[in-house]
Amino acid sequence: xxxxxxxxxxxxxxxxxxxxxxxxxxxxxxxxxxxxxxxxxxxxxxxxxxxxxxxxxxxxxxxxxxxxxxxxxxxxxxxxxxxxxxxxxxxxxxxxxxxxxxxxxxxxxxxxxxxxxxxxxxxxxxxxxxxxxxxxxxxxxxxxxxxxxxxxxxxxxxxxxxxxxxxxxxxxx
Ligand SMILES: CC(C)(COP(=O)(O)OP(=O)(O)OC[C@H]1O[C@@H](n2cnc3c(N)ncnc32)[C@H](O)[C@@H]1OP(=O)(O)O)[C@@H](O)C(=O)NCCC(=O)NCCS
Numbered sequence: 617x618x619x620x621x622x623x624x625x626x627x628x629x630x631x632x633x634x635x636x637x638x639x640x641x642x643x644x645x646x647x648x649x650x651x652x653x654x655x656x657x658x659x660x661x662x663x664x665x666x667x668x669x670x671x672x673x674x675x676x677x678x679x680x681x682x683x684x685x686x687x688x689x690x691x692x693x694x695x696x697x698x699x700x701x702x703x704x705x706x707x708x709x710x711x712x713x714x715x716x717x718x719x720x721x722x723x724x725x726x727x728x729x730x731x732x733x734x735x736x737x738x739x740x741x742x743x744x745x746x747x748x749x750x751x752x753x754x755x756x757x758x759x760x761x762x763x764x765x766x767x768x769x770x771x772x773x774x775x776x777x778x779x780x781x782x783x784x785x786x787x788x789x
Contacts, residue, residue, distance in 0.1 A: 630676035678710040684736035705744035745772040
């Protein structure tokens with residue numbers, strides 16, 4: 617069974633020890649430790665950030681983090697979603713030894729179900745970036761209805777999905 621659990625003293629070491637394949641390092645650009653630090657800094661600045669350990673039964677297999685933010689980066693200024701509230705997926709990884717077993721998809725679905733409850737406030741969108749050559753991530757996100765916006769930053773493609781509360785309705789039992 618897949619679960620998302622808060623980072624605590626019980627799982628922080630396991631989360632830090634997770635790793636992707638060497639040829640996937642460009643896909644995440646940062647470490648779980650740095651993302652966890654980012655979460656604390658963002659929360660201090662008043663931008664809610666939720667880092668989670670991904671568990672399969674009692675084993676930590678991955679890490680993800682999303683934040684509640686506004687799409688106000690200058691590259692979005694001609695887009696319809698400019699200035700709108702969004703849940704932005706900051707970090708998402710499954711340890712190399714647990715990839716390809718369906719855990720990433722299940723964890724992503726859990727995260728979207730969580731986001732649909734609007735834990736930090738209403739938002740119209742959920743969005744993310746992925747490296748242009750990350751076919752696996754692109755395919756996975758497209759399954760959930762994310763559409764490429766055409767905006768590219770540092771070799772990463774932006775994709776966005778309108779949050780109408782129905783993303784997981786047809787997917788979750
Ligand atoms: C991307 C990642 C999170 C996916 O997790 P995973 O557990 O390996 O993926 P899953 O086994 O759940 O597969 C999920 C979906 O990915 C897609 N996928 C998997 N392998 C694929 C491949 N070789 N080519 C294209 N798509 C693929 C499929 O859509 C698959 O769903 P399906 O099996 O129903 O068709 C994981 O591989 C990872 O951590 N990669 C390195 C870091 C990374 O790229 N993070 C994302 C940053 S944006």
